Amino acid sequence: MSYSDDESLPGECSWCHDDRGFCDRPHLDEDRRLSIKLEEVFDCDTLIPCHARCYVLERMGFEDHERNETKKINLRTNHGMDFEVNLYNSESVSHFGCPGWEALCKMYDFQEGMFITMDLGDRNIDQDNLDIWVLIDTLPILSLSYFNCSNNV
Template structure:
């Protein structure tokens, strides 16, 4: 919990660290809005500025402004996002915190130093709820489905490696989460032997070398531990229903540590369902693909899917 600090910079509040020199004049902008500057540890604890604190506590129906109390508050955005987070009150400070606040910050990619504007609504209208609108002008960078996953699944998505020129949109990240979930379910259903290490998804734009050079390069960061320098692996597209199961040889570059999978052209030529669509077609140059490399007791498998 933050406390008053005699060494606070000039103009900065010793309690909430707001530097707008407003804390001795309690008020809201237009009697409804206030802004918060995100500090270094904002995802763990974000303080309500002193000048807005009393208004927030009154609107959120806190009974005693000087006692410890916690309420569940709905943070809403104009992107149809509704996150229930904890709002904590103590004798001198009020703050957001804990896992759901951290998740909300992560969902929108908040950074230290950002100014976040919050809206308590029209004071002339009876609200009857615990809503605070967060006025963000950027779309969320992670889908809601990400936060419904297990910690293991979220860690997998967080580790995703992007090759040059590859970037996923919000909708495509929904597909990424779906793909990772389907791989986990496939392994459970088929009792796939345990993987050595952790999965690192790869997002890659298929290029001329992949098709005409007949090679797919898997960056070292995505190559599991204990892989043989040379060998064969199964190339598996699990969409739809009956998987497409091909075999390819590979070698690991002693110089870069990358895996080079040969005869990749035949994998691109197979007609498969594009993820997120019921259309069946073969992969094309400039298509985006997601892959996960598995290495376990039963051998190596490259799971992959093509995005629309």
């Protein structure tokens, strides 16, 4: 039986819109890392891919993965920048959003279609903080002083 090119490609997930075919197999890379593809409205609302959602929610202390809940967490970059962002959870999706997320996107000049990698840390080491490391290869294009002015955030 032969497949057309379209049928052999993974489809887009109807929940998180990831098109890499991962959503039917929950996993993290090296049991700690996930990558997120930035979609059209990424600067104000970025969905956690379905294949990584349960791991992110567990690591961030969400007890009920199907309940509406919001937590403030820290996203830390490998350049020493910390951003307090909201992680929103609902029955079927979880996403980052808020001025802190928007600032991270501006500071690093994130663009639609880019992939960003997040590291949840070693789950065998008990950690009290709600930190996720954002592994970014490029240097920030804006300084922290840019965000100290309320007109820019």
